[in-house]
Each structure stands twice: as structure tokens, then as C-alpha cells.
Amino acid sequence: MDVRAQVSMVFHLDKCIGCHTCSIACKNVWTDRKGAEYMWWNNVETKPGTGYPSAWEDQEKYKGGWQRVEGGVQLRAVGKVRGAMTVFHNPNLPTIDDYYEPFTYRYQDLFDAPEGADQPTARPISMVTGEPMDIEAGPNWDDDLGGSPMYAANDPNLEQVSAAEREALFEVQRLTFFYLPRICNHCLNPACVAACPSGALYKRGEDGIVLLNQERCRAWRFCVTACPYKKTYFNWSTGKSEKCILCYPRLETGQAPACFHSCVGRIRYLGMILYDADRIQSALAADPDKLVDAQRGLLLDPNDPEVIAGARRNGIPDDVIASAQRSPVYRWVVEWGLALPLHAEHRTLPMLFYVPPLLPVMAKVGDTGYDTSIDDFLGTVDSYRLPIQYMASLFGAGNEGVVRYALRKQLAVRTYRRAVTAGDVDMAKADSLLAAADSNRQQADAIYHLTSIAPFDERFVIPPMHREQAIEMMEDPLTAKGFEGFGFRQRPERGA
Amino acid sequence: MLDILLFGALPYVAMVLFLVVSVRRYRYEPFSFSSLSSQFLETRRLFWGSVPFHVGILAVFFGHLTGFLFPRELVLWNRVPVRLLVFEVTGLAFALLVLFGLSGLLWRRLTTSRLRVNTSPADLLVHAMLFFQVLTGLDIALRLRWGSTWFAEALAPYLRSIFLFQPDVARMAEMPLSVKLHVVGAFFFFAAFSYTRLVHILVAPVPYLWRPLQVAIWNRARPQNPAA
Known part of the structure; x- marks a missing residue:
């Protein structure tokens, strides 16, 4: 057993209201700079939808992630040999148009325009060229367009859904959507790291955060291709790649990352997990329908004396x-089995887990409320408005079982709480539902607590990051004795 | 006098600048080391410029290197006319490939508005220097034919004399004008090299080929794991 520690995350999608506060917090702190205007280290997408960059899940186009080969896994499009062959021109690199051309407005024109018959307007201009432009895309361009034939219908995950289901999904009375906030997954088997020829x-x-040393980045840009989540970005001005750093300077000082801290819906959880690095190889080679379980199997019980000794x-x-x-x-992912990795089929072992959303998925096909009296109440997850195959394509690597388990348990907990608070459900019925969903009252109380009323320091259990040691990565504190601070002391400007 | 300056002094100025500035830049301004790829802003036309240019320039570079390092072997190879012809035509083809790619790159850079705003004077200098070298090189290849053979006797000794710190200026002074231009251009190229994006050649990611794919960096050396 080779025990390692990893800062890991859970997003509870049932609580996400799609307000983009997380994105704005991140943007203001990290990417409000030249060349980074188009970057959203944290973004929120509407599902079904094509997301940002457009159709990022379409690996036929972007060729991100790993694929299983004889005796292990291999990067899909880049790596040592194929990287060398495409170093002068990378056919799978997204361009700025796959994201969007960043824009601002000529606000000054509103004040400076000469007097005339018409109202002055503030024309949109490109933040790349400074020239007037037509705005045709943005980071959340398909926001709330859950039924759009242009966006939602092109969601790559719908390929898993049968044609009939697909058609039904877009009937007006059945339209639904939910939000998917995304940051870097800080994977255990990061494709970006493996693809970077510079070793940047x-x-x-100590904490598994995936970082990018911009002083070693040489703009070979294979990381952008390799990441199946498209969460490494290329700064076109400085000629360096950039990515989410999980606000490690905040974590090291005991604060939650900006996107976590600002989350209005309180959907986010963060904490340290222990995992067994020896088992990574076998988890990577697991069959597609076993992938999620294999990944969860890497996480170790932190109370097990053997694990502690290791x-x-x-x-x-x-x-x-x-x-x-x-x-x-650990509770969300392993103990309760409620949180699932996003697109585990790319075999990067993402360390950000999602509790699949129940509410928008659930709202019944029929026109009545939720009828708990029917015999197979939990079985109704299969007739939800978003087909289970679709959810499994996102969160189960195609395995419907793990998604169904998480949805059924959430439904049972919800019904149980209904029995406790409103009393219009029979407690015996609630108990039997909990049992059928592999849960019990004690667990349901804990799930309810962490879902609904857990305070800040229960949602964010920020481990001591030992900044006194972490700083050594950037600077030897002894040689920097008497200096006035750490970090960049040269402006991060484009080289000649 | 001018010959002494250009062929006796300039090579050393170029050498010193090349070495000192690139080391200094690598040491103190590592952030500025980048290939400054522009593919993110424009990808389609880059393919038709970057690929032929890089393939061509690598072949031409190693061709020059062969002539400098193994002049005797090259002359021996060239003794059979067919082999000489093959070598020369191959070199010419790669040079034309460079010209084709370079023209495409410059044309792309000047006509794409996203790239124009992202172009530094150093970028234009690089283009100008490369054009100068390719054109003078092509001129030599076409008008002063069979350079791969006479190079060994006429030029390789001069280049060697530079590295022996006894520059044979007289030999260089006898050379035709286009050869002189090509050589002087090369010295300027090396002198300017470290101030431009060309430094990406110095950090070409060759070690990646034998590096383990995943990289983990620990703040401190880990205690020995008896199990591992």
C-alpha cells in the first residue's frame, strides 16, 4: 500500500442554481488579464448543452484523455511519438473560436460621440484585435437553453440515448436542464501532465494539486489537447499555458478556493482524501462499466489503522x-456512494466528484406531483425527464447502475425527510424506501445534514497545507531570507 | 578593414552574444522562453507554413552541419556525379520548402488581424533574417553550383579557423559576394538569436522521449517507503 494524500472535491448538482458566482469569483482573482480574457478556469454549463469550449466532450474532435490499449493506457492523440509528429502543427488543438473571441464595449463612445440625431452606442470590440466585432459566442452562450436544437441537441452525451428517448427529451412539455459547474479535476492520472514535453x-x-510552472512552459500546447475536460488553457499573449491552481495560495492559508467560498448554493465540498497509489495501474485498466467503482476503490478509509500506518x-x-x-x-464518494466522477471513461481519475441532480431530472413525466404510494417509487428514476442513459454518460462512464444508485438514495432520503418534517408520508414507508436504497435513518440524517445545513467548516475541511514547506517549491526560504516576498518578481510579459 | 570586422570580429561578437545572452536569459528570465505558438489564434494556414518550414529548415541545418563536421566524407560521397546530384537536389528541395513555408508564415502573419496585433518587432526581424539566409543560400546553390563539394575546401577551413580562434580572414575575403552575404547574415542571425523567440530551439523537449509520463514534485524529499 502506497498511501498518498489528495485534496478532493464534491459538487452537489441538486443545489446548483446556475448563478455563475463561482466563475466570476475565479475570473476576478485569476484570469482578468491580457491573453486570459477568454479563460474560465471555473465555468458553469447548462446540460444538455454543448458547453465551453463548444462540444468539449466530443473527443472525436478534440482527442483528449487516455484510451485503453494492450497492457495499460495511452494518450489519445498526443504523447511521445505522436507528439513529436505533430509538434509543428497540432491538428487537435482547439482555437480561440472554439471558446469565444473575448469582447468588451467602446463605452467611451457614449460620452464622446458628437451630438446628432441618433443615440450613441457602445460598439462591441474584440479584446484580441481591438476591432469592432459581432458577438457570436460566449463562455455560457447556451445558458438555460436546455431544449435548443442548436446547443442541447448537439450534446455529445445524447449519443448514448435511444432515438425515441432523444425525440421525447425535446418535447416542449418535457424540456428540462441542469447546471454543471466545472473546474480542473486535479486528476490522479492527469493527461495534461503526461502530455507536457517540457515537464512544466x-x-x-503533498496534496495532489496539478500545477503548471510557467517558467518551464514553452508553448508546445499538448496539454490543451490532452485534457479531456479542456481545463488547461493557452494564453495567446504570453505564450504560456495556464490552468486552475485550486487557489493553492488560499488553501495554504486556510481559506477555501475562491469559487468554493463564493458559492451561493453551497453546493461545494472540499477535503483531503487518502488513496492507494499502488492500485492506480489496475484501476486505469478497468472495464468501462467497472471504472467508477475502480476509481472509488482507490480511496482509502482514513480511520483504518492499517491506512493510518501506511x-x-x-x-x-x-x-x-x-x-x-x-x-x-470520503463520505459523499465512498461511504454514501452518492458522488460520481465526471466522464471517468477518459481514465484520468478525476478527483472532483458530482452528486447527480435529482430535482430537474425527477419532475414527473405526468402532470401530478410525486406519488409515493406507488409500489415501485424508487424505480421511477428510470422514467425521469432526463434519461438515465444520459446521466450515465456523464457520471457513470456508461454504467447506469452507479447513477441509479445515487438517484434512488437521494430520492429515499428526500422522502424520509418528508416523513420527518411534513408527515404526509408514512414513516414505515420511508424506512422501507431507505432500506431499498441501501441506506438507513442514521445515514439519511447525515446526508441531510451535509446537504442542507452543514456550516462552512464542515463543507470545507481544509487540511493543514504546511505552507512553511510548500513555499520551498517556489523558493528556498533560507536563500530568500530578508526578501520582501515570494513569487513573480518579473512581470509575466510576452517574450520576444 | 571591413573584411576583418565582418569575418574576424563579428563571428566572435555573435558567439559571445549567443552564449551569454541565452544563458543569462534562461537563468534570469525563464518566463520569456517560449515558442510563442500562434496556432491558438489561427490554425489552418499555420499548417501550410509551419510544417514545410520546420521540416525544411531542420534538413538544411543538418545538411550544413554535415558539411562542417565531415567535409572529407562529404567530398568522398560527392565524387560520384549521381550522388552529388542527389545531395544537391535534395538540399535545394528542402531550401525551397523553407522558402515556401516561410513565405506562407509571413503572409499569414501580416494578413491575419489577430496575429498582426500579436507580432513583435523581434518576430519581424526573425522573418527578415531567415528570408535573407534562404535567398542568399538559394542564390549560391543555383549560381555557384556544387557548393556541397567546394564548401569543404573553401569554407569549412574558415569556419574551423573561427573555432580555433585564428580566423582565416584572407580566405573569406576571396569569396564571391553572395557567399559573403550568406556568412555575414549567419553571424547576425546568431548574434540576434537569443533576443528572439528562436530560443525555443535551445529548449526543444528532447528529454521528454525518455522521461516517465507522470511528474510529481514533492516539497521535500519523501521519507523512504519500506513497502515500495
């Missing part, structure tokens, strides 16, 4: 182990 991308050993052997500090024991992530 790396996984931080963690100590690997130099994981006791306070980090204690933090892992309080981690909400």
Missing part, C-alpha cells in the same frame, strides 16, 4: 490524516 506541468506530491510511513503528517478523517468527500 506536475502534480504536487500514511505515516509515507510521511503524511498526523494533522493531515486527522483532516482526512473529517473529510466530507
Whole structure:
């Protein structure tokens, strides 16, 4: 057993209201710069939809992630040999038009325009060229367009859905959508790191955060192609790639990342998990329908004495182990089986997990409310407005079982809480539903607590990041003694 | 006097600038080391410029290197007329490929508004220097034919004399004008090299070929894991 620690995350999609506050918090802190205007390290998408960059899930086009080959996994389009062959021109690199051309408005014209018969207007101008442009796309251009034939109908996940279901999905009375906030998954098997020929991308050993050393990045840009989530971005001005850093300077000082902290719906959870690095190889080679379970199987029980001993052997500090024991992530993902990885089929072992949404999916096909009296109440998850195949394409690597399990358990907990608070459901019925969903009252209470009323420090169990050691990665504190600070001391400007 | 300046002094100025500036830049301004790829802003036309240019320039570079390092072997190879012809025509083809690619790149850069705003004076200098070298090189190849053979006797000793710190200026002074231009252009190229995006050649990611794919960096050396 090779025990390692990883900062891991859970997003509870049932609680996401699609307000984009997370995106704005991130944008204001990190990407409000020249060359980074188009970047949204955190973005929120409407599903079904094509997302950002457009149709990023279409790996026929973008060729991201790993694929299983004889004896292991292989990067889909880049890597050592194919990278060398495409270094002068990468046929699978998204261009700025796949994201959107960043724009602003000539606001000054509103004040400076000469007096005339017409109202002055502020024309949109490109933030790349400065020239007037027509705005044709944006980072959330298909926001709320859950039934759009242009966007939702082109969602790559719908390929898993039968033609009849697909048609039914777009009937007006059945239209539905939910939100999918996305940040870097800080994967255990990051394709971006493996694809970077400069060695600029790396996984931080102590906490598993995937970072990019811009002083080593040389703009070979294979990371952009390799990431199946398109969460590494190329700064066209500085000629360097950039990505989500999970606000590690905030984490190191005990604060939640900006997108987490600002989340209005309180959908986000963060905590340390312990995993077994020895089992990664076998998890990577798992069959598609076993992928999610194989990935969850990597996470170790932080209360198991053997795991604790292994963690100590690997130099994981006791306070980090204690933090892992309080981690909400382990409960969501392993204990309760409610949180699932996004697109595990790309075999990057993403460390951001999603609780699949129940509400928009659920609202019944018929015109009545939720009828708990029917015999197979939990079975109704299969007749929800968003087909289970679609949800499984997103969160189950095609395995409907793990998604159905998570939805049924959420439904049972909801019904149980209904029995507790409103009393219009028979408690015995609630108990039997909980049992049928592989749960019980005690667990349901804990799920309810963490879902609905958990305060800040239960949602974000920020491990001691040992900044006094972490800083050594950027600077030797002894040689920098007497200096006035750490970090960039040269402006990050484009080289000649 | 001008010959001494251009063929006796300039090579050393170029050498010093090339070495000192690139080391200094790598050491103190690592952020500025980048190929500054513009593919993100324009990809279709880049293909028709970048690929022929890079393939051609690599072949031409290694052709020059062969002539400099193995002049005797090259002369021996060229003794059979057919082989000489094959070598020369191959070199010419690659040079034309460079010209084709370079023209495409410049045309693309000047006519794409997204790229125009993202072009530095150094970028234009690189284009100008490369054009100068390709055109003078083509002129030599076409008018002063069979350079792969006479190069060994006429020029390789001069280049060697530079590295032996006894520049044979007199030999260079006898050369035809286009040869002189090509050589002087090369010196200027190396002198300017470290100030431009050309530094990406120095950090070509060759070690990637034998590196383990995944990279983990620990703040401190990990304690030995007895299990591992």
C-alpha cells in the first residue's frame, strides 16, 4: 500500500442554481488579464448543452484523455511519438473560436460621440484585435437553453440515448436542464501532465494539486489537447499555458478556493482524501462499466489503522490524516456512494466528484406531483425527464447502475425527510424506501445534514497545507531570507 | 578593414552574444522562453507554413552541419556525379520548402488581424533574417553550383579557423559576394538569436522521449517507503 494524500472535491448538482458566482469569483482573482480574457478556469454549463469550449466532450474532435490499449493506457492523440509528429502543427488543438473571441464595449463612445440625431452606442470590440466585432459566442452562450436544437441537441452525451428517448427529451412539455459547474479535476492520472514535453506541468506530491510552472512552459500546447475536460488553457499573449491552481495560495492559508467560498448554493465540498497509489495501474485498466467503482476503490478509509500506518510511513503528517478523517468527500464518494466522477471513461481519475441532480431530472413525466404510494417509487428514476442513459454518460462512464444508485438514495432520503418534517408520508414507508436504497435513518440524517445545513467548516475541511514547506517549491526560504516576498518578481510579459 | 570586422570580429561578437545572452536569459528570465505558438489564434494556414518550414529548415541545418563536421566524407560521397546530384537536389528541395513555408508564415502573419496585433518587432526581424539566409543560400546553390563539394575546401577551413580562434580572414575575403552575404547574415542571425523567440530551439523537449509520463514534485524529499 502506497498511501498518498489528495485534496478532493464534491459538487452537489441538486443545489446548483446556475448563478455563475463561482466563475466570476475565479475570473476576478485569476484570469482578468491580457491573453486570459477568454479563460474560465471555473465555468458553469447548462446540460444538455454543448458547453465551453463548444462540444468539449466530443473527443472525436478534440482527442483528449487516455484510451485503453494492450497492457495499460495511452494518450489519445498526443504523447511521445505522436507528439513529436505533430509538434509543428497540432491538428487537435482547439482555437480561440472554439471558446469565444473575448469582447468588451467602446463605452467611451457614449460620452464622446458628437451630438446628432441618433443615440450613441457602445460598439462591441474584440479584446484580441481591438476591432469592432459581432458577438457570436460566449463562455455560457447556451445558458438555460436546455431544449435548443442548436446547443442541447448537439450534446455529445445524447449519443448514448435511444432515438425515441432523444425525440421525447425535446418535447416542449418535457424540456428540462441542469447546471454543471466545472473546474480542473486535479486528476490522479492527469493527461495534461503526461502530455507536457517540457515537464512544466506536475502534480504536487503533498496534496495532489496539478500545477503548471510557467517558467518551464514553452508553448508546445499538448496539454490543451490532452485534457479531456479542456481545463488547461493557452494564453495567446504570453505564450504560456495556464490552468486552475485550486487557489493553492488560499488553501495554504486556510481559506477555501475562491469559487468554493463564493458559492451561493453551497453546493461545494472540499477535503483531503487518502488513496492507494499502488492500485492506480489496475484501476486505469478497468472495464468501462467497472471504472467508477475502480476509481472509488482507490480511496482509502482514513480511520483504518492499517491506512493510518501506511500514511505515516509515507510521511503524511498526523494533522493531515486527522483532516482526512473529517473529510466530507470520503463520505459523499465512498461511504454514501452518492458522488460520481465526471466522464471517468477518459481514465484520468478525476478527483472532483458530482452528486447527480435529482430535482430537474425527477419532475414527473405526468402532470401530478410525486406519488409515493406507488409500489415501485424508487424505480421511477428510470422514467425521469432526463434519461438515465444520459446521466450515465456523464457520471457513470456508461454504467447506469452507479447513477441509479445515487438517484434512488437521494430520492429515499428526500422522502424520509418528508416523513420527518411534513408527515404526509408514512414513516414505515420511508424506512422501507431507505432500506431499498441501501441506506438507513442514521445515514439519511447525515446526508441531510451535509446537504442542507452543514456550516462552512464542515463543507470545507481544509487540511493543514504546511505552507512553511510548500513555499520551498517556489523558493528556498533560507536563500530568500530578508526578501520582501515570494513569487513573480518579473512581470509575466510576452517574450520576444 | 571591413573584411576583418565582418569575418574576424563579428563571428566572435555573435558567439559571445549567443552564449551569454541565452544563458543569462534562461537563468534570469525563464518566463520569456517560449515558442510563442500562434496556432491558438489561427490554425489552418499555420499548417501550410509551419510544417514545410520546420521540416525544411531542420534538413538544411543538418545538411550544413554535415558539411562542417565531415567535409572529407562529404567530398568522398560527392565524387560520384549521381550522388552529388542527389545531395544537391535534395538540399535545394528542402531550401525551397523553407522558402515556401516561410513565405506562407509571413503572409499569414501580416494578413491575419489577430496575429498582426500579436507580432513583435523581434518576430519581424526573425522573418527578415531567415528570408535573407534562404535567398542568399538559394542564390549560391543555383549560381555557384556544387557548393556541397567546394564548401569543404573553401569554407569549412574558415569556419574551423573561427573555432580555433585564428580566423582565416584572407580566405573569406576571396569569396564571391553572395557567399559573403550568406556568412555575414549567419553571424547576425546568431548574434540576434537569443533576443528572439528562436530560443525555443535551445529548449526543444528532447528529454521528454525518455522521461516517465507522470511528474510529481514533492516539497521535500519523501521519507523512504519500506513497502515500495
